[in-house]
Amino acid sequence: MSSGTQFSQPSLVDRESIADAPNPLGLEGVEFIEYATSKPQALGQVLETMGFRPVARHRSREVLLYRQGDINVIVNAHSGDQGAYRGQGDSSALTEKPVIVAMALRVRDAAAAYRRALDRGAWAVPARVEVMELNIPAIHGVGTSRIYFVDRYKEFSIYDVDFTPIPTVDQRPPAVAGLHFFGVVQYIGNDRADDWTEFYQELFGFTMLPGTERFGILPKGRILRSPCNTFYLQLIEPEPGVLDVEDDECLQRIGLGTPDVPATVAELRKRGVEFVESKSAQAESRGALTRSYMGGVMFELVHDKRPVA
The missing domain is CATH 3.10.180.10 (2,3-Dihydroxybiphenyl 1,2-Dioxygenase, domain 1)
Incomplete structure (x- = not known):
């Protein structure tokens, strides 16, 4: 687009x-x-x-x-x-x-x-x-x-x-600590928030959340809610002063919901997952962010008590 x-x-x-x-x-x-x-x-x-x-x-x-x-x-x-x-x-x-x-x-x-x-x-x-x-x-x-x-x-x-x-493999492996799909973070170009909001509103019926309604530990950008109320899209523009990066627009990472972020973080750490711990992003009850793997693969945990089907 x-x-x-x-x-x-x-x-x-x-x-x-x-x-x-x-x-x-x-x-x-x-x-x-x-x-x-x-x-x-x-x-x-x-x-x-x-x-x-x-x-x-x-x-x-x-x-x-x-x-x-x-x-x-x-x-x-x-x-x-x-x-x-x-x-x-x-x-x-x-x-x-x-x-x-x-x-x-x-x-x-x-x-x-x-x-x-x-x-x-x-x-x-x-x-x-x-x-x-x-x-x-x-x-x-x-x-x-x-x-x-x-x-x-x-x-x-x-x-x-x-x-x-795959033979002998459970086709329905249970989720770790109640993990479920929460949403996707999309990186967008400079001044493109309105364009992408219109795209998702016009085609799919997404609604824009007010600026006071945020999730997790990385609340930047604009959040859109799906019309089925089952997942969210977060649109994030470049930091102020960054040159135009429209060619770098992409789906950047997956957000996973969990009813208990600290418990999920503890369980994933036992499995070897490492989390970002900095002033701007550290694991807490609202959410957590895994470190970047393979040059950019990250998962964001978000506190979410919605019942999962």
Whole structure:
């Protein structure tokens, strides 16, 4: 999405049936976050230290599914023509530093959500589906990332088609200390907060929280709440005085909720996770931040007592 992107003008029917709906795409949460890296084993070790377990392999690509509780993370090391799991393309070559290349959203009807997003001005990602793979519709997100729409996530999921379970591995490993998906931090360019707020409001129905409502220990930026009230997006601009970094816009890190941050920090430390301890960011009851792994992989813990499905 380039600076100054304009949304297509909806028809009167679209305006009445989509814009006025509190949840226009039928959002129901996040299905997975996808990383791409040329060092999948190293990232896998980081994830396992955080409590994730590899539960399935993609049938035709070098892609692994990691899970704990209801959180799914895909690690993609596929270096073929399509790059990442769902057609990242040659424009994003794999690097040792893991990059978040996709976010999949749970919706009631994937095809309908995709059509409505396009009607509201989203940019479609051309489908490149191989034999025995599902066609999961996607639109362009920040940078070179993709946003997918998934409606198969209950009894029959997308992984039942695209992935093969790893033998003898528990397919539903329990979450460490009640960890659950809380949100995603997105880095944006200078003076781009309004542009990205409009993007998420117009396409998905996100709402902007007041400046007094903040979570965790890193309260900077603007926070948007999903229309299903299950996750948040935090938009963070560069520090004042920093030159324009629009080309560096990206999904930067995952936020994980927990009902007891100190207990979760203690458990993760036993597993070998190290946390940032500085004047501006240190583990406390509101939240904590892991140190950076592999040049940029971080996880933010946020106090959250919401019941987890």
